[in-house]
Amino acid sequence: MFRRPSKTTDLRAKLGQALEATRLHEALDLYESIEKEKPDEPRWPHRRGDLLQRMGRKADAVLAYERAVDLYAIKGFMARAAAMAKLILAIDPTRGEVLQRVTLEDDRLRQVRHCDVG
DSSP states (O other): OOOOOHHHHHHHHHHHHHHTTHHHHHHHHHHHHHHHHHHTTTTHHHHHHHHHHTOOHHHHHHHHHHHHHHHHHHHTHHHHHHHHHHHHHOOTTTOOHHHHHHHHHHHHHHHHHHHHHH
16 A cells, blocks of 8 residues: 655655755745644754754744754753754854753753652
8 A cells, every 4th residue: 555755754855855956945934844744853943943044044043943952952862952052152142041941951851860760
C-alpha cells in the first residue's frame, strides 16, 4: 500500500528548493509553516533564526532563536540551549536573561534528577 508523504515532508521539499534558489522570503514562509506543523521541534525556529539573521532581520532572528532556546531546554538539550542563548547575546548583548533562564532550567533539571536518584 502506498503511503502519501506527510505535509511536513512536502513543506521540507519545497523549503529545500526555495533555499537552493535563494528565494529567501518563500523559505521564511515555509519555515513558519513547518514550525506550525511541528511546534515542539526546536530546529525549525533555530533554522528560521539563521535565515532571518542572513536576511539582516536581527531582532526577528533573536525572537526565533529565543523560541529555539526554550524548546531545546524543554527537551533537555541544555548545551544547545546555552549555545543558542550565547548566539542571542552576540546579536543583542542586552538579552542576558535568556542565558540566565537556561542556567536556571539546567539547575532545576539537575535537582529533579538528583531527587529521583536519591
